[in-house]
Amino acid sequence: MYDVVVIGGGPSGATAAEDLARSGQKVAMIDRAGRIKPCGGAVPPRLIEDFLIPDAQIVARINTARMISPTQRCVDIPIENGYVGMVDREHFDVFLRDRAAQAGATCLTGTFLRFERENNAKHVVYRDKNSGEEVRLQTKLIIGADGARSNVAKAEVPGGDKIPYVIAYHEIIEAPERSLRYDPMRCDVIYDGAISPDFYGWVFPHGKSASVGMGTGIEGVDLKKATADLRVASGLENCRTIRREGAPIPLRPMDRWDNGRDVILAGDAAGVVAPSSGEGIYYAMVGGRVAATAASAFLKTGRIKDLQLARKLFMREHKSVFKVLGAMQNAYYRSDERRERFVSLCHDVDVQKLTFEAYMNKRLVKARPMAHLKIGLKNLAHLTRLVSATRV
Structure with a gap:
């Protein structure tokens, strides 16, 4: 019993x-x-603290997140006062x-x-x-x-x-040397309809390896081809593939x-x-x-x-x-034009700070009401097309 x-x-x-x-x-x-x-393998500091995860399980500590738009514009967001841990x-x-x-x-x-x-x-x-x-x-x-x-x-x-779920697929590859396109201390998040029409693609370093993948809830999308295209775009097509995995994500x-x-x-x-x-x-x-x-x-x-x-x-x-995250996905993941605007919004320093403070602490940050107001106005301006998609 x-x-x-x-x-x-x-x-x-x-x-x-x-x-x-x-x-x-x-x-x-x-x-x-x-x-x-x-799984990309990202874990916040709060998880490591709350669940007593030893250092040996953290294969990389990420200090920068790069957002890449459909037109290949890049926004690098420094992770201040913390890091993103990576596990395999x-x-x-x-x-x-x-x-x-x-x-x-x-x-x-x-x-x-x-x-x-x-x-x-x-x-x-x-x-x-x-x-x-x-x-x-x-x-x-x-x-x-x-x-x-x-x-x-x-x-x-x-x-x-x-x-409801999306299907996620990734390939664990042997990590290359640091280059202009690959940084073992940086997570790349690719918002491009050519890679995923309704979600995103990613390149997440895992120390000696890296996770490269994408997700989608749309039937008929060739996940393996999209991931192959992502590897080419990221300069990772010649890296040895260690394993391939796929599964639904609710x-x-x-x-x-x-x-x-x-x-x-x-x-x-x-x-x-x-x-x-x-x-x-x-x-x-x-x-x-x-x-x-x-x-x-x-x-x-x-x-x-x-x-x-x-x-x-x-x-x-x-x-x-x-x-909040559900509203963000519904607002910005529906087209490349919206995704371009989302990456533009990520240029904002307040957006960057509040996003990663919320990520690391797992709660919405309410300490700076004026920052929230400014972000809300910029968000409204992008969603109503009052500003250009490439305007910061």
Whole structure:
């Protein structure tokens, strides 16, 4: 008998399993070993601090972000009073799973099949990777942290089969030497409809390697060709390819994260990837933590409404950021003309400072009302075409 069975061993599932084990719950985590999610790998300082990530997991510290427009205009944004940490999911996810096991979680390798309820007993059924046999685990509660196309969400939570998403694809390449087009201390974000008609492309350094990729929610776009074109445009076409990966990334948080009975969703399964930026690691780990908090409360009190704590705690802190980023994506990602204006807006020093202060601290900065007013007026001028798309 387990108190909780966690489905999925990515950053969200591993965080939930670790937190529950440290709080004294008997927890099992089921993960499909060998799968590496396509991910730029960016993590803010707050994640490193909140989740006690050791320096060995940070493969690069980025001090500049370069925004590239459809006309190839570049805006370099210095990251003041901080940095963007980079992790490699191939190693980072394993580290988190190992840490959950060290905390006392039982880590199992296999594929979730179904959730059975009979005579007040609840069982998670999964297929063991080594034996190929079905295994049943009795549990009181399940946390679904099994990605944007979550089988747990589809089976158990209303709306779980209708999560909107983009498809992300990237190639991990052997990093070249520093050059005019590649800087191991700089993240490049490419807002160009030729690379992605509705999202963006990226070149993110990972120390000895780099992630080059793009995302789109439009069917028919050739992701591999777009990434190949991006590599040529960035002077990276001759770098050795280490691996290729693709996966869906959700676009907005689900309206419900629990089934009102015995299931809580976390991470991508709950839709917690930031709009506009596509940032997911930090929000996944927060999602795992609040899911563990809700699970612990439910196990202690037996109150069904405590399952709702996961979403309530998450949205209390991050709803405003998601709302602003969603509005930004809807306003600026719809055409190259809008993307050109967005990069122009990024020239503004106040935009740069407020953006990265919010990124590093994971909250909207309200300390400078005049800066917010100026940004709002410039934003309005661009959206109403009162100024040229190339005007700063």
